[in-house]
Amino acid sequence: MKYLLSNIKININEKIYLKDPESSDLGKRIIENSIYLIDTIGFDGFTFKKLGEKIGSNESSIYRYFESKHMLLVYLTSWYWTWLEYQLVLSTNNIEDNKLKLEKAIAVLTQTTTIDSAFSHIDEVILKQIVINEYSKSYLTKEVDNENKEGYFAVYKRLVNRLKDMIVDVDVSYKYPLTLASTVIEGAMHQHFLKNHFQSITECSQGLQPTDFFKDLVFNILTHK
Amino acid sequence: MKYLLSNIKININEKIYLKDPESSDLGKRIIENSIYLIDTIGFDGFTFKKLGEKIGSNESSIYRYFESKHMLLVYLTSWYWTWLEYQLVLSTNNIEDNKLKLEKAIAVLTQTTTIDSAFSHIDEVILKQIVINEYSKSYLTKEVDNENKEGYFAVYKRLVNRLKDMIVDVDVSYKYPLTLASTVIEGAMHQHFLKNHFQSITECSQGLQPTDFFKDLVFNILTHK
DNA sequence: GCAAATATTATAGTATTACTATTAATACTA
DNA sequence: TAGTATTAATAGTAATACTATAATATTTGC
Structure with missing residues (x-):
């Protein structure tokens, strides 16, 4: 898979950046190190000034x-x-097989990332931690409707729709495929957070992963229709 | 119910405040108006200075x-x-009846608040909006583990446990009662948010409420065991 | 190989935030 | 009426989240 990916570029909505960080060495250093810095001090404590110091560059x-x-x-x-x-x-x-396909999809979408892919300057394992801890801060704002119109959350919504399609393929009669899909994706992030910080309100732990719960959930809902 | 509640005081962990806002008129004005102000401008834009101006009092x-x-x-x-x-x-x-009880519990925990209770200076309907839009910001911080030890999130965890107990009463054999309970409570808030801002990734709307989805989900999971 | 364009860095500056400290005014209590 | 607690007013601070501008380096196009 690494080999397959090695010539692929992840394309990001151009409205999100002023200058493409993939287009320069400095840009790549910004991305690489912002991931480490946000993971270490949290998004709330993160500033461009601190990042500048870390990468030996300037805030401006x-x-x-x-x-x-x-x-x-x-x-x-x-x-x-x-x-x-x-x-x-x-x-x-x-x-x-649609069931196998859905099962695999749930696994990919709910498990902790362990794969270190071909994108050398991006650490997906740590990035996933950031997504768990900070993603909701990107949309829980007063600007969410405008930013949504600009397409800032388009990929996330497309991912939910992909899962929904696979749910429908397994059970057309199920009434809430979209709600189930969004619940699985967001719920998995939440369970990973609980596992790390509020262990008393989840069975998830080292032994039992969110993936186990969500597979059980989805297939019990769908197959018993 | 209003009558029943009218002499009840909601007790909050004393470590959370410096001085009990229920103990003075100013304190109550702080609570009442912070709810309106946070709802209007969002928690990120909210400051004590702005609140002071709103209530004709001082930041300090x-x-x-x-x-x-x-x-x-x-x-x-x-x-x-x-x-x-x-x-x-x-x-x-x-x-x-345990099933009826659980059904009622899911309804209370996942529906939009419409009840305006006996706590005159607190608008629960708007407060629920704040919980939907801002609650996760209270725990998605680097201080979460320390604050958790101080008991800041104790009530929330107790609520999840109450729902878990009711799930167990309906189906002792179900393997993930805690994870299901926390998924229902958090998932409902998320669905309310999606309903308001990302309608394309949920079936929830005016006609179909998160409550319908979660009742269907929980009872399909439990009764088919 | 050199000028022009572009990218980066350095410096300075601004309004606002999230407070702390101190003092003054007011209210309530013994 | 004095003493105490509460609230208000004022001032100040370090940091944040930027903007603006000039200087320096780097890249590129001919």
Whole structure:
């Protein structure tokens, strides 16, 4: 899979950045190190000034790539969802059996990322942590409707729709395929968070993964129709 | 129910505030108006200075009640979950049939709040909106583990446990009662958000409520065991 | 190989935020 | 009426989230 991916570029909505970070060395350093820095100090404590210090560059240079730290978060999470969509398609592409296909899809979408792919300057494992801890901050804002119109959340919505399609393929009669799909994707992130910080309100742990719960959930809902 | 509640005081963990806002007129004005102001401008844009202007008081006076705006959010959401827990207990108390009881519980926990209760200075309907839009910001922080130890999220966790108990009463054999309970409570908030801002990834709308989806989900999971 | 264009860096500056500290005014209580 | 607690007013601080501008480096096009 690494080999397959190595010449692929993840395309991000051009409205999200001022200058494409993939187009320069500085841009790539911004992306690579913002992932580490946000993971370490959290998005709330993260500033372009601190990032500038970390990469030995200037705050003002970073502003030439992203309008604000909010837009950088939108970029990073869009990148992640695009990458995950790619993983999803690669993993389910040739599966004929609809149930097996859905099972695989749930696994890809709900498990912790362990794959370190061919995108050398991006650490997907840590990026997933950022998505778990910070993604909702990108849309829980007063600007969400405008930003949604600009297409900032398009990839995420497309991913939910892909899962929905696979749910429908398994059971056309099920009344809430979209709601189930969005619940699985968001719910998995939430369970990963609970596993790490509020263990008393989930069975999920090292031994039992969110994936196990969601597979059980979805197939019990669908097959008993 | 209004009558029943009228002499009840919602008790909040004393570590959350510096001075009990229920103990003074200014305190109550802080709570009442912070709810309206956060709903209007969002938690990110909310400041104690703006709140001071709104209530004709001084920024520094508000700081005598709450250490920071973060702690005010923790207070408001703790108040909401305590109030919801009370609603839950009142609504399910005398129901003998475990299935009916669980059904009622899911309804209370996942529906939009329409009840305007006896707590005159707190608008629960708007407070619920704040919980939907801002609650996750109270725990998606680097301080979450310390604050969790201080008991800031205790009511929320207790609520999840109450729902779990009712799930177990309906089906002891089900393997993930806690994960299901936390998924229902958090998932419902998420669906309300999607309904308002990302309608394309949920069937939920004016006609179809998150409650319908979650009742269907839970009873399909449990009864077919 | 050199000028022009572009990218990056450095410096400075601004309004706002999220507070803290201090003092003054007011209200309530013994 | 004095003492105490509460609230208000004012000032100040370090940091944030930027913007603007000039200087320097780097790339590229001919």
